[in-house]
Amino acid sequence: MRKERLIFRYISQRYWATTRTRFILIVAVDLLVIGLARVQGQTFAAVFRGVVQVGRTFDLPLTWLFLVLSPTLIVGASMRQLIRRDYPRVFRSSLTCYVALSMLVLSSSLLVPFGLWVTVSVAVDWQFALVLFAVSATLLGAFAVGQCFVAAHWLQSGLLVLLAATAGWNRMPVLSQLMASRFSPELTVPTLLICLGVMGVVALLFRALYRIDFNDEKG
Numbered sequence: 001m002r003k004e005r006l007i008f009r010y011i012s013q014r015y016w017a018t019t020r021t022r023f024i025l026i027v028a029v030d031l032l033v034i035g036l037a038r039v040q041g042q043t044f045a046a047v048f049r050g051v052v053q054v055g056r057t058f059d060l061p062l063t064w065l066f067l068v069l070s071p072t073l074i075v076g077a078s079m080r081q082l083i084r085r086d087y088p089r090v091f092r093s094s095l096t097c098y099v100a101l102s103m104l105v106l107s108s109s110l111l112v113p114f115g116l117w118v119t120v121s122v123a124v125d126w127q128f129a130l131v132l133f134a135v136s137a138t139l140l141g142a143f144a145v146g147q148c149f150v151a152a153h154w155l156q157s158g159l160l161v162l163l164a165a166t167a168g169w170n171r172m173p174v175l176s177q178l179m180a181s182r183f184s185p186e187l188t189v190p191t192l193l194i195c196l197g198v199m200g201v202v203a204l205l206f207r208a209l210y211r212i213d214f215n216d217e218k219g
Helices: 002-039 062-075 078-090 095-106 108-120 126-146 152-168 185-204
Strands: none
Touching: 002 062, 002 078, 002 095, 002 108, 062 108, 062 126, 062 152, 078 095, 095 108, 095 126, 108 126, 126 152, 126 185
């Protein structure tokens, strides 16, 4: 356990050295958005309403888009650096253990914003909040592991396109559940099962990490 604690401390130091500024700024903006909504009497569902559609026209929900993207914006390319650049310094550690501890550290980038969302907001719909957390965690997990193989900015661009498409497509699978305006309580269980399935696929990608050339500093 002492070895794992030392590795966890090492990962935490490396992670926060690259993300501290982003974390403070993005969480501050999240807090400002949620705080203003509370002052205005808006509920949790109103903040995460997403698209407001009138007929065939709708506006891109920028506030919702920023809040949903905020965990990945905090993480940035840090997971890629932790695995491809920093892991070689602790080669004696199991890669599986190292990745698991890295994911545990990265989880704070979702847990803190989500904690603010539900504690500062008014009248939280906990069923919607559960689905919001599950889908957000799935996106963050896929983003974190995926950037070990694909540059983080490409993954962020792809996620941005998917979320924008969600605004225009009323029945986008899973992602539509991130919007309170399109949330369907009866789809809670199927959505959670899909999230578990995706996380299972992400876990299988761990095997591919063993094929990475850890001496390639440019990743």
